[in-house]
Amino acid sequence: MTGHSSSCAEIAEQFPRLRAPELADLCSELQELRERTRSFARQELIPRALELDRRAGEEPGYFDWDVVRAGARAGMLRFLVPAPAGGSGGLAMHACIMMEELCAACAGIGLIFGAHGLGITPLLLGGAAHWDGVLAQLVASEASERPLLMALAITEPEAGTDVEDPDLLARGRITSHARRVPGGYRLSGTKRFISNGSVARWISVVMPTDPMRPAETETCFLVDTRSEGFAVSRAEHKMGQRACPAAELSFDEVFVPDELLVGREGDGATETLIVLACSRPPVGAIGTGIARGAYERLRAWLHEDDVGARLLERQHVQLALAQMEEEIHLAHQAYMDAAMEIDLWALGPTMRHPAARLLAGLPPSFRRRSRVRRKLLSGTARAQTVALLHRTTDDRRLSRAVGLSSLAKARGGDVAVRVTSAALQIAGLRAGPLRAELEKLWRDAKLVQIYEGTNQLNRVEVFRTLSNEEEMRCLPPRESIEPARMNGARA
Amino acid sequence: MSTASRAEREALRSLARDLAERELAPRALQLDAQEPAALEHCRSLLEQAGLLRALVSEEHGGGGIGAGELLEVLGELARGEAGCALGVLLENVAALAAQELGCPLQEEGFERLAIVPGVGEHEVSVREDALHGRLQGALGALGAEQLLLLAERPEGTALWLLSAEQPGVAIVADRSQMGLRAAPAAALELDGAAFQELIAPQRDHRGVPAQALALLRLGTGAIARGIALRAHELALSYAQERWQGGVPIIEHEAVGDMLAAMVVRLRAHGRPEGLVASGSRNGDAPLLEPQGALAARVALCEDALATAIDAVQVFGGTGYMVETGVEKLMRDAQYCTLFPEPAWQASQELIALARSTT
Numbered sequence: 001m002t003g004h005s006s007s008c009a010e011i012a013e014q015f016p017r018l019r020a021p022e023l024a025d026l027c028s029e030l031q032e033l034r035e036r037t038r039s040f041a042r043q044e045l046i047p048r049a050l051e052l053d054r055r056a057g058e059e060p061g062y063f064d065w066d067v068v069r070a071g072a073r074a075g076m077l078r079f080l081v082p083a084p085a086g087g088s089g090g091l092a093m094h095a096c097i098m099m100e101e102l103c104a105a106c107a108g109i110g111l112i113f114g115a116h117g118l119g120i121t122p123l124l125l126g127g128a129a130h131w132d133g134v135l136a137q138l139v140a141s142e143a144s145e146r147p148l149l150m151a152l153a154i155t156e157p158e159a160g161t162d163v164e165d166p167d168l169l170a171r172g173r174i175t176s177h178a179r180r181v182p183g184g185y186r187l188s189g190t191k192r193f194i195s196n197g198s199v200a201r202w203i204s205v206v207m208p209t210d211p212m213r214p215a216e217t218e219t220c221f222l223v224d225t226r227s228e229g230f231a232v233s234r235a236e237h238k239m240g241q242r243a244c245p246a247a248e249l250s251f252d253e254v255f256v257p258d259e260l261l262v263g264r265e266g267d268g269a270t271e272t273l274i275v276l277a278c279s280r281p282p283v284g285a286i287g288t289g290i291a292r293g294a295y296e297r298l299r300a301w302l303h304e305d306d307v308g309a310r311l312l313e314r315q316h317v318q319l320a321l322a323q324m325e326e327e328i329h330l331a332h333q334a335y336m337d338a339a340m341e342i343d344l345w346a347l348g349p350t351m352r353h354p355a356a357r358l359l360a361g362l363p364p365s366f367r368r369r370s371r372v373r374r375k376l377l378s379g380t381a382r383a384q385t386v387a388l389l390h391r392t393t394d395d396r397r398l399s400r401a402v403g404l405s406s407l408a409k410a411r412g413g414d415v416a417v418r419v420t421s422a423a424l425q426i427a428g429l430r431a432g433p434l435r436a437e438l439e440k441l442w443r444d445a446k447l448v449q450i451y452e453g454t455n456q457l458n459r460v461e462v463f464r465t466l467s468n469e470e471e472m473r474c475l476p477p478r479e480s481i482e483p484a485r486m487n488g489a490r491a
Numbered sequence: 492m493s494t495a496s497r498a499e500r501e502a503l504r505s506l507a508r509d510l511a512e513r514e515l516a517p518r519a520l521q522l523d524a525q526e527p528a529a530l531e532h533c534r535s536l537l538e539q540a541g542l543l544r545a546l547v548s549e550e551h552g553g554g555g556i557g558a559g560e561l562l563e564v565l566g567e568l569a570r571g572e573a574g575c576a577l578g579v580l581l582e583n584v585a586a587l588a589a590q591e592l593g594c595p596l597q598e599e600g601f602e603r604l605a606i607v608p609g610v611g612e613h614e615v616s617v618r619e620d621a622l623h624g625r626l627q628g629a630l631g632a633l634g635a636e637q638l639l640l641l642a643e644r645p646e647g648t649a650l651w652l653l654s655a656e657q658p659g660v661a662i663v664a665d666r667s668q669m670g671l672r673a674a675p676a677a678a679l680e681l682d683g684a685a686f687q688e689l690i691a692p693q694r695d696h697r698g699v700p701a702q703a704l705a706l707l708r709l710g711t712g713a714i715a716r717g718i719a720l721r722a723h724e725l726a727l728s729y730a731q732e733r734w735q736g737g738v739p740i741i742e743h744e745a746v747g748d749m750l751a752a753m754v755v756r757l758r759a760h761g762r763p764e765g766l767v768a769s770g771s772r773n774g775d776a777p778l779l780e781p782q783g784a785l786a787a788r789v790a791l792c793e794d795a796l797a798t799a800i801d802a803v804q805v806f807g808g809t810g811y812m813v814e815t816g817v818e819k820l821m822r823d824a825q826y827c828t829l830f831p832e833p834a835w836q837a838s839q840e841l842i843a844l845a846r847s848t849t
Contacts (some may be wrong), residue, residue: 050667160807161735171737193808239811239818307613316835417800424825425833429628430614432678436667446800446821446831450807456745 008422030097032065033079033090037098040074042103049106049458051185053440056108056242061235063199063245067109072142076102077149080117081186082124084360084367085131086139090160090341091347092278096285100332103289104296107444108243110289112149114282115195115244119150121275122204122220127385128359128376132368133259134202134222149202153191153223153249154272160193163206164276164453166269166473170215176251178207178219184257186210187221190233190250193451197247198232201225206268218268222260229254240443259377264386267476273402274474278342280405280452282457284335287412287448290420295324298423301434317426324419331408331415338404346401350392379480386476398474403465406458409448413455416445496677503659506540507564508599510570519572522673523819530673533575542568544596546583551590552597558706558779562713562764569717570724573823574673576717577830580710581605581631581674585639588650588703592689594637598658600654605635607679608707608831612650615681621659622651622681630830632666641700646692648700659684696781697773705779707831708788713763713766713789714727715827722795722802722820723753730805742804756794763787782844789837792827799824827834 021218034141056062071077079094081087095117106160120138134150141148153164162172162255176189187207197203203223208214223230234248263271299321302308311317342348350356366372375381420442429436449455464470509824514536515522521529537543546561547553561583568576585604590596607629615624632638635655642649655662665676690699727750730741740746749761799821803810810817828834 025810040631054666157807165736168736174733237813239813239822241730310613314839316839320835395648421825422795425828425835428833428836429630429676429826429829430609430626432627439667439669442825443822446818447801447811449804450811454804456743456804456806460745 002089013136014259015043026093029400029480030093033094034101036074037101038104040071040076041102041110044070044074045102047106048109050436050440052106052243053108053240056245057237060237060242061198061245061247064243067243068112068147069145071113072147076113077116077142077147078139079113080120080124081135081139082131082360084128084322084362084364085135087135090360091351092342093336095278095282096335096339099282099347100285100289100292100335100368100430103286104293105289106243107286107290107293107441107447108241111241111244112197115152116200117282118152118279119196119202119204119274120153121278122262123222124272125271125389127381127388128367129259129381130222130262132364132376136364138202144281146257148201149196149199149356151194151196151203152275153194153197153203153205155191155193157190157192157248160288161454161457163329165172165457166215166270166273167271171446172214173416174208174211176207177211177219178209178256180209181255184255185219185221185261187229187251187254187256190248192248193236193246193248194249195244195451198245198250203249204262204475206272206428207251208268209265215269215328217266219265220262220268220271221253221256222262223254223256224260227254227256231388235259239446240440241447259270264379264382264476264480266480267386270474270476273472274347274398276452277346277402277405277474279400280409280458281335281342282450283413283452284331284338284405284408284410287409287414287416287445288331288335290416290441290445290448291324291328291331291412294420294423294438295321295328297434297437297441298324299424301427301431305434307430311426318335320426324422327419329489332410334404334411335408338401338408341401341404346397350389353388353392355388383480386478386480389475390478393475395471395474399465399470399472402472402474406453406461410455410458410462413448413450416448417442420445500563503556503560504563504567507542507567508570510536510540510542510839511568515568515571515575519816519819520814522572522574523813525672525675530675533572533673534578537568537575537579542579543582544586545579546587547590547596553586553590553818557767558709559764559767562709562762562767565710565713565718566720569714569719572673573714573718573820574671576714577671577674577711578631579715580707584703584706584710585637588639588689588699589637589652589704591699592650594652594689600636600656603634603636604639605629605631605637606639606641606707607632607702608641608704610640612644614643615640615679619683621683622653622684622686623683624681626679626681628665628668628676629679630668630671630676630826631674632662632679635662636670639703640686640694641704644692647694648698648704649688649692650690650700650703652687653681653684654676657685668822670822671830672822680727697778701781702779704831705781705784708837709763709766709779709784711827711830712784712788712791715792715824716757716760716763717825718820718824719753719757719791719795719798722799722817722824723750723757725815725820726753726802726805726819729809746805749805753798753801756798760787760790760794763791782841782848783838785844789834789841792824793826793834796821796824796828 078087079090083089158173162168178185208217210217229252231250233250236246302312424438506522518529541554544553545556549555565576625703638653640651663678670678
């Protein structure tokens with residue numbers, strides 16, 4: 001079992017391959033990130049949270065670009081962008097710490113940055129191909145009036161849980177379709193509940209090239225939302241996490257050129273599995289943050305308000321607070337365990353491999369030369385990225401990461417709902433402004449049990465990978481389903 | 492107060508069910524948004540049906556039904572829209588208490604009543620024969636002409652009557668109210684407000700304040716049960732229509748287990764109307780046993796919340812969206828667990844009641 005601690009000593013014990021200087025750097029980097037994000041959240045998110053929630057409740061789709069600009073200034077948009085592309089080069093641990101801090105202040109605003117990171121994650125699996133394209137653009141846009149946001153579109157009207165599990169996917173009702181055309185693909189279909197979908201400039205979209213065989217042909221594409229045929233068909237009216245708009249997206253023969261294929265054609269299902277393994281610990285952190293936000297607000301009220309002070313004398317309230325502390329602590333440990341598994345064990349060796357380091361060390365000006373760029377986008381380079389994954393990790397390690405990630409996600413969601421509900425019970429209807437804040441957190445909490453796969457689906461994954469020790473097929477196959485296309489002359 | 496015949500009870504239930512299905516449920520989203528036209532329309536229909544004064548005796552212009560029948564009506568109404576059901580409960584309990592204490596119910600200025608339970612000393616105090624303080628989250632208080640406050644004092648519970656339209660009283664809409672929004676909440680700001688003490692503080696569990704509180708609790712339980720029934724209906728129907736993994740989701744045991752748990756919760760508790768004793772207090776008024784009412788309210792409300800949360804889970808992302816009406820059930824159910832007091836405070840009072848009877 002992975003230990004329940006994130007101290008340097010325990011990380012060192014569990015991951016002996018990580019050298020001491022790297023470990024010290026990592027720990028101080030994470031601590032600095034936590035403090036910086038907390039300060040940003042207190043300054044920029046808390047004052048906006050209730051008003052944004054109210055406004056977006058009355059006007060679904062309403063979006064506050066000011067908070068995005070503030071986030072961009074604080075480095076919240078570049079946290080997952082690899083360092084060679086100008087970003088911070090964070091991974092799951094960084095994302096988790098950021099999400100907990102942001103969501104302790106406002107889960108809706110936190111989700112804007114989380115959904116942005118989710119949209120970026122598939123590009124990380126695509127190797128260096130996108131460093132000098134979209135990812136560099138994202139970083140460059142941070143200082144602009146309208147920074148570029150990303151999103152990930154997987155869910156369809158008839159397929160929610162189905163698209164998040166390879167077994168269910170094979171039997172799912174997938175209606176979207178990516179059709180091969182000269183020079184690229186034409187995408188058609190509808191995607192639902194897409195966080196940031198109505199405000200993102202770039203969306204990572206997963207669609208099958210053969211809807212009758214979705215498990216074998218799911219493919220990830222990078223879609224420019226200014227493309228002809230793309231439309232936001234509906235702004236969803238959500239119960240909570242409203243500051244981050246969710247949308248239904250319509251694709252009508254949207255053209256995506258070959259160079260905006262993410263990874264290889266047909267690798268979408270395994271890519272989705274790895275992306276979800278990376279994104280579920282941060283979702284657990286969202287739940288932990290929401291719970292912590294409720295706990296901290298309640299505790300402050302109990303100490304500062306006359307009514308609260310009387311309640312604090314009651315043993316029931318004292319025990320309830322102790323239980324909240326316990327739940328939050330364990331949820332935090334669960335997501336840190338999962339994130340460490342990914343960063344240091346399941347995908348860490350890939351990132352630290354000499355080949356990856358070599359590539360990262362190339363000067364950007366060299367990488368951007370057209371001949372080099374063509375090579376990086378070629379089918380051969382994509383195949384080499386897959387080969388590197390096969391050399392540095394395996395299905396056993398990734399399956400364990402999937403299991404721990406699902407565990408952290410389900411735990412975080414449940415803790416969020418339980419703690420916010422318990423806090424609301426202690427405060428009661430008479431608590432005034434505190435009640436409004438706790439109610440928002442409780443509404444926000446429920447979504448954590450639903451998105452990124454329902455908690456039920458995630459527990460099925462926990463059973464398969466941890467209880468039953470199954471090895472899921474997480475790695476893309478060594479051979480592409482259509483090697484001739486991407487390895488051929490057109491690439 | 493008469494006890495209705497079986498046929499009369501069934502007719503009353505049908506009336507409530509019909510109102511809920513035809514008028515309240517289709518307007519649930521507008522009521523939740525507190526659209527004035529929808530609120531007025533539904534209140535007017537409930538008034539025309541005689542449901543707002545159903546408990547008041549016929550001689551005082553009411554319907555003269557018993558508490559058991561009212562609880563059945565509330566359960567039916569809550570399946571359509573729980574906030575409206577709470578409004579019916581609040582007006583009935585206020586009117587019944589006012590009638591029993593000799594208030595001129597049929598006079599002008601007594602058309603809209605509300606009752607506010609659990610008014611603590613730290614919130615509202617009496618100085619120089621007037622009320623001072625601020626009381627937040629008073630459900631159903633917005634728009635009321637007369638307010639009955641159940642004031643908790645060290646010597647027991649008192650009942651105070653307060654006119655909303657008088658100097659020293661400000662009723663401020665509570666815009667952040669999350670649940671049961673068709674019974675709009677308000678904050679009462681009292682600054683030297685004159686009031687009439689209808690009953691001095693007392694501990695008699697057969698007295699008007701205790702009985703009013705017991706009826707509020709049992710009524711809230713009946714509303715919660717209505718919410719749970721609706722949540723179960725919607726979830727069961729959706730689980731048979733929605734396919735994932737090549738089968739209807741009801742065939743996935745993870746979903747089936749949640750639906751089964753809903754049935755267990757719904758069946759585990761008797762109907763709240765079964766707790767209305769046949770004994771009488773002042774001639775023919777019903778007698779509610781405080782401990783039973785409190786226990787039923789805690790159990791029914793907590794079960795309704797668990798059921799509504801699971802219903803949203805069965806719906807997945809769809810259930811989280813406002814237009815499906817499922818997430819509203821969750822918000823309404825949470826408010827039931829908080830009214831007239833949070834469930835944990837109710838549990839503490841249960842212990843106190845148990846100790847006082849042994």
